Amino acid sequence: MSESGSHNDVSQNLPGEHGTHGGEPAVRSDPFANPGLPPHEYRRQDIDERAAKHSERVVAGLFTLSMLGTIAFIACFVIFDIDKIVYIFPFGHVSALNFSLGLTLSVALLGIGVGSVHWARTLMSDEEITDERHRADADDELRENVRQQWITGAKESGFGRRKLIRTTMFGALSLVPLSSIVILRDLGPLPHDSLAHTLWSKGKVLINSNTNQPLRPEDVAVGSLTFGMPDGLKESDEDFQDQIAKAAVMIVRLKPEDIKDKKEASWGHDGIVVFSKICTHVGCPISLYEQQTHHVLCPCHQSTFDLSDGARVIFGPAGHPLPQLPIGVNADGNLVALSDFKAPVGPAYWERP
Numbered sequence: 001m002s003e004s005g006s007h008n009d010v011s012q013n014l015p016g017e018h019g020t021h022g023g024e025p026a027v028r029s030d031p032f033a034n035p036g037l038p039p040h041e042y043r044r045q046d047i048d049e050r051a052a053k054h055s056e057r058v059v060a061g062l063f064t065l066s067m068l069g070t071i072a073f074i075a076c077f078v079i080f081d082i083d084k085i086v087y088i089f090p091f092g093h094v095s096a097l098n099f100s101l102g103l104t105l106s107v108a109l110l111g112i113g114v115g116s117v118h119w120a121r122t123l124m125s126d127e128e129i130t131d132e133r134h135r136a137d138a139d140d141e142l143r144e145n146v147r148q149q150w151i152t153g154a155k156e157s158g159f160g161r162r163k164l165i166r167t168t169m170f171g172a173l174s175l176v177p178l179s180s181i182v183i184l185r186d187l188g189p190l191p192h193d194s195l196a197h198t199l200w201s202k203g204k205v206l207i208n209s210n211t212n213q214p215l216r217p218e219d220v221a222v223g224s225l226t227f228g229m230p231d232g233l234k235e236s237d238e239d240f241q242d243q244i245a246k247a248a249v250m251i252v253r254l255k256p257e258d259i260k261d262k263k264e265a266s267w268g269h270d271g272i273v274v275f276s277k278i279c280t281h282v283g284c285p286i287s288l289y290e291q292q293t294h295h296v297l298c299p300c301h302q303s304t305f306d307l308s309d310g311a312r313v314i315f316g317p318a319g320h321p322l323p324q325l326p327i328g329v330n331a332d333g334n335l336v337a338l339s340d341f342k343a344p345v346g347p348a349y350w351e352r353p
């Protein structure tokens with residue numbers, strides 16, 4: 001490895017000794033310079049302490065701008081309502097919240113990015129170094145050389161000496177993550193026990209999701225899979241998506257002798273059993289049914305449940321069986337629920353500490 005010069009060489013050859021005066025870039029006469037490289041040209045900041053101070057103030061100003069951007073981001077998040085629309089030329093009508101969050105976060109990140117680039121371009125060392133490539137692994141001498149250069153580079157970056165930059169940079173870097181913390185509020189409220197209750201209750205008629213008609217036992221053939229929902233739920237309802245996400249069920253008919261789990265058989269009707277359609281892993285809707293084995297498969301991460309054995313998990317990341325809905329038949333001959341699910345539907349968050 002050869003270098004165009006070391007830190008000591010630079011200090012020995014600063015303008016006044018070999019370079020031009022009056023702010024013109026100087027040319028270093030370096031006895032160790034690599035002949036393949038042009039002579040080193042000093043920046044104004046290398047030869048003029050006032051220019052270096054000016055750059056330092058610019059960098060500190062950019063980091064300070066980043067801090068203000070983060071504070072403005074948080075303020076906008078608190079002040080603006082999601083529904084507030086404003087006219088901003090040339091974008092037209094936009095959400096005040098989205099626009100202000102985008103703008104202020106851009107300022108916060110740009111302040112750090114541009115400040116760092118300006119710092120590196122004007123104040124950190126810009127010595128040219130060449131490295132002749134041969135073996136990929138480095139010998140001890142090279143490692144020591146790199147270590148020394150790292151130490152020299154750290155010194156020359158002025159990180160320890162330029163307290164203003166260091167302080168404002170730490171300020172900007174420590175404030176900017178706050179932006180991601182405050183927007184956690186948009187994840188919505190915690191589910192608490194909302195998944196423990198669904199629209200199912202004693203006497204609720206099972207509706208075929210395809211035909212929107214009440215289901216009768218004779219409608220459910222052995223080996224078929226039918227999706228259902230509770231009576232009274234309409235797509236036009238404001239909370240339809242929330243309710244159907246919890247109450248969606250799948251209905252299958254097994255031969256009674258094929259049902260291994262006694263409780264499952266007693267909660268069914270003549271081999272018809274009803275389970276939540278929501279996977280107990282992270283809540284995807286289950287849709288694939290293997291008639292021969294009575295297995296249902298979640299398409300998201302391949303959790304597989306055995307519907308002939310209490311919807312027990314036989315494969316995949318789900319930790320719990322699918323909750324079963326106890327059913328019976330009402331006086332009109334329709335399939336009805338006998339209660340709500342006996343376990344919360346969906347991901348098993350309630351078991352987490």
Ligand code: FES
Pocket residue numbers: 279280281282283284298299300301302303316317318
């Ligand atoms: S959501 Fe069903 S396996 Fe992950």
